[in-house]
Amino acid sequence: MEYVLEIKNVSKFFSGLVAIDDLTINVKPGQIYGIIGPNGAGKTTLFNCVTGIYAPEKGSIKYKGKDITGMPPHKIAQMGVLRTFQNIRLFKEMSVAENIMAGYHTKSKQKWYHSIIHNSFYKKDELESWKKVEELMNFFDLSDLATTPTGDLSYGKQRKVEMARALAASPELLILDEPAAGLNENETIELTKIIKSISEMNIGIMMIEHDMDMVMNLTDYITVINFGKEISQGVPSFVQDDPRVIEAYIGSDDENDKEDANGK
Amino acid sequence: MNNKTTITIAFLAIMAFLPLLADSAWLSIGITFLVFAVVAFSQDIILGRAGVFNMGHAIFFGIGAYTTAILNVHFGLEIIYTIPFAIIFSAIIAVLLAGPIIHLKGDYFLVATIGFNIIFEQVLSNDIFGLTGGPNGIFGIDVIRIFGYELFSDTAIYYIAFGLLIITLFIIRNLDNSKYGRALYYINKDEIAAKSMGINVPYYKLFAFALGASIAGVAGSVFAIQYSAVSPESFNFMQSVMFFAIVLVGGSASLPGVIIGTFVMFVLPELFTEFKESRYLIFGAAMVLTMILRPNGVWPVTFGNIPKFLRPKKGAK
Amino acid sequence: METFIQQLINGLTVGSLYALVALGYTMVYGVMKLINFAHGDLVAFSAYVGLTIFTQFYGSNALTLVNIVIVFSLTSIVVAFMGVLLERLAYRPLRTAPRLSAVVSALGASLVIQNGIMLIWGPNMEIFPSDIFPSTTWNFGGVLISYTQFVILALSAFLMVSLYLFINKTKIGTAIRATAIDQDAAKLMGINVNRIVMIIFIVGSMLGAIGGLFIGVYYRGLTFDMGWMYGLNAFIAAIIGGIGSIPGAMLGGLLLGLFNAMISGYISTEWAETFTFILLIIILIVRPAGLLGHNVAEKV
Amino acid sequence: MKIKNIASALALSSVMLSSVAVADTVKIGVQAPITGKYANEGQSIDNFVRLIVDEKNAQGGLLGKQIEVVTCDDEAKAQKAAVCAKKLVNAGVFAVIGSYTSGATEAAQSTYFRNKVLQTSDGTSDSLIKRKYWTFFRNSFPNAAQSDFTAEYMVNVKKYKKIVVLSDYSSYSAGLGDATEASVKAINGNILFRGKIKSGVQNFTSTLTKIKAMKPDVIYYSGYYTDGGLLRAQQIQLQIDADFVGGDSNDNPDFYKLAGKSAAGTVLINFPTPEILPYPEAKKYLSAYKKRFNMSPPSIWPVTNADGLRAIIEGVEKTKSFDTKKIASYIRTMKDFPGITGPFNVREDGERVGAKFVVYKMKNDGTKEVVK
């Protein structure tokens, strides 16, 4: 298996308007793949298509060789595609440990009757689950906050909990939607390290990020999209200097600006 | 022993000794309280835990009561054997009704369940298949017999209801500490995040319905036994509104909350019979006031239900 | 055929009453996304207020047009005031609270009004004088329309057209629609959202008051809990039409009235209510936004 | 030590409680709708019972014991009635008067039967004596008697050829409607249509429009006045050219208020109302009632209940015992006990026999005239 995720010619429309347009992206296991582009370019829509929240109108999405196009989100998650959200979707009133436990949902083998009667199988399974949560809390340095409601945490900590929750499902593809948004410099550095170490577990990572320092530092490969279309792809240093990318980001108001951007 | 356990044990201890102190009038209030508390807890599984806006909970309570009444009166089945049917029918009806509408969003779901409740009332009042007895319902339900003993006295019924409450609390405790129970909370707090964690949202919502309905069904059976009669007005839409309000006024997914809610809605009116005329006015005002002062209920739920070994050591913050 | 047309007219009469009441639900839902469960009880309240004004001022004599206008206006004003009070006390403090809190508050307010009526006027049936409107009946080839029916149909049509024009052609009306679409954007236009909400409660309560008075004049018997039934039917009408949509509420009301008349006239009175709710549930499943509503996608 | 103390305290208090029970009183229960839709009927039943009990107590009580009245409000609801039954049984009554509605009576029957408590009610539903409980007897006349009378009136007196029978869904009304339908058919009358309306919906035009097309001679309605009055008004408004005959529960001043001018010409079939009862007991008790409560009973029903109570008192005195079984069988053998509502005879199954009915017609000026 060469690719953990193959997005092939995918398009998505909203009431006739194109949101993503014929995108093709391939992610390898252990690779950190960046998706960048200006606001409203269609990045989050792409992620929603991959995770099943939207069904694309055209094209196919394959995960580990299996077609997952149009599958419901929980099925896709059960297969090992987990995500975080741009605007953090933690269960705010619930504790850190309980939040991380949510990620372990697909791994727990409990049946419906275990919610009524607790037998020895339940006890074993429950202990295993919480051990896994403990492991992740240690990994993310959250053990001291186990009982704290996530709504009371700082942004940076919340991002970590969200990532820990996704990791609890032992994903093979992790989708991070702006993981550094709202973080301060130190937190960003810490996060960068964590993402690196996750990718070393041979987990494919796909991320949207606006913090370009981080993107350029962290990712192995980047696709730049604008108006739902791919405008450039390549390794970070290539993309950073690609005039099409500069134009998309910084913009141009006149023809002579192009050489201006290239010139530096 | 944490706070919640202390409260639970204290509450159960008081309830266990009540029959020794109460006269018969109090005893029947006690039974009503226990039965309605069970129904409120079962509604709390659906509304408070899964967060599904169910405003037709009286249906399942009614299915249980009518199942017992019909099987006993029309088919001569012993009361004790009607209870499994009450559980199963309630659960099946719950899934059949909620299934097609489970994807509806909040208010729309609420309206649909109101609709079901009104259809249910009409089915009962129209004496469907000659089984439900029309507007007057079914009378003359037998007493419960276990091992040849007739359990007729109020005290016996009180302890049956009390037993049911204990079983309900036990199930809820087990539910809260299990994969299924947690999944319900996740769905309640953020459906999209829950989906993205691999939780099959409609499946778990229907599970909550089936579980809540079957508990309400048993409570219905006990209710039918207590009064030896069932009639449609006990399962009408207003009753569902009450169960809905109990959970939210008390505090959803909170044990003391639901107890407080049930007490305020069903026991206080019995205590202040002199306010009989104006009691619903006072309740209405109290509902409004509670929501304004405490939008999450009198005693909201607290989370952090995790094993001891994960709890941070004292001093660490 | 005569019978059919007669049923049609019966249905339209009830339907216009539902529509008048449904407008109150739909306008409040449109702007506040709140099911105003107390609206039906306001309708009942208006019938009682109207009855009291009638009997206080006119005994039980037949009324001239001028007197009718006076009674209708007075009642509308009293009920509108109640509507505004309801919003101030029970809903405004919960504008930013969780949705369910507002629902419970609405249910509580409904209990308060319903039982307030019972405390003021007593639990027994109160009866409207029978000859407020002349008992003239016109016969069109076997199809009968009574004076009262005619007034109900004509005035409801007039009110609905006026409301339609108010909502669609005036600045305030446009502001109401704008607020329903996007409250923050409306604020940025300089629209005082609180004032818009107040206007909605005034207009909705007045229409409900006129509906309530018609119910009193047409059916005469008033019970303190009658608001639930009319409220619920009107609410279903609002949903069938598409809750939040004003033409939807009108259409839904008329359709529901016709549907009820046809079901009880041709199929079964016994199951008429069941049919109504089955219709409701089918519409919710097939087209949750109703016939004229808009589906809104949830933002992720 | 402590436990012993508590135990002895409990024992003491239970002795005290039981000593209250053996005191020199005897309890009679009233189960009636004291609040709700039928509050005036229920309160009047309670009043009449107290009138008779106070008279008896003044005469030295029942077999030397003072009678205590325990009232329970069943709000005319079946479920509440079941609670009342238990409450009254627990209070230690030996007999219960009530309830007003058949439904509430029926819901309480089995509890009284199981506890050997006598019960007498004005409920007219035929189903009340279906179970043949020995504890129960009826103090009014059954639907079957009224329906036979009604059928006779409509088919043979008025010679209606096309009859429509309407009722609501309550067991009383549907029962009377069904019985009337059967009685009409039994004497070869022609039933065009047998329909039901939903009580309280106010709008009956759909049903009436359907009926109009059938061109009936008469519409008979066996439900309550709250719907009957509107039904009549809407019938006139739809210009359905048929007579309107109403069952006993239409006979209430509010019927005329609801129907307004349309009430004129309406025919109502009822038991004789209190003010026209010709018996000497009637004059005595009704004037006593009027004197004490400053009004007349709203209908015949409180009066029949009073007769039920008087029959029980008679039973106790004649058998010289509070053994309910004995009292019940005595009541079933009484011959023409002089009731306020006429001679009181009870059949073996608890049915009161020997019914009398009156036909009224409404006049234009709002008064009624006895036709038959």
Place this chain on the structure above:
Amino acid sequence: MVNNEVLLSIKDLEVGYGGIAAIKGISLKVLKGEIVTILGANGAGKTTTLQTISGLLKSSAGTIIFDKNDITKCEAHDIVSLGMSHSPEGRRVFGTLSVEENLMMGAYTLKNHDKETLEWIYDILPRLKEREKQIAGTLSGGEQQMLAIGRAIMSKPKLLILDEPSLGLAPILIKAIFKAIKEISLSGVTVLLVEQNAKAALKLADRAYVLEVGKITHEGTAEELLNSTTIQEAYLGKKH
């Protein structure tokens, strides 16, 4: 055009959502007649700043003075009548209202909407004239943006706040929009602009502030910033 009279002045403004500070003490000034732009990456707090100025969000500390009035505690709808108009991010046109009705709503605070202003708007944004009767939700993104701007100037504001007017628009439309903004400014309206198209914004603006994670990191004239590497770094990261 630009004189030294201060139209808007913000001092030590702090805004937070549920305990998390989004704006951490920023100060800025807008002079009468200027075009001022706030630049910064996503999540820097630009939109929060604008929403606080126009009263949609409440600040936890600091003051906002507009046209000599302290508006820190004012309601959004009252601020509009003082002469400030805010065209929000994502356009937020009233989708089921017609173009004309949307514009009418823009003039809500005025007794009568002014025919001249309307003509003028149709003049700078001719597309709107063509689509006058069309339902706003059916317009293309660019047209909606034009409508949002048009709607905002219907109230004849002293200060026009524009939040990302070029968001998601094709370059050709961006040009048209910016041309319109220029014209609006020339007519005497002061403009406060948040843009991610930094080059275009700087070409247009007199002065600019650069916002990073809730703080202002740079400020200066548009020219200074245009020729520095600051902007490129703020958007595309430092070169490695």
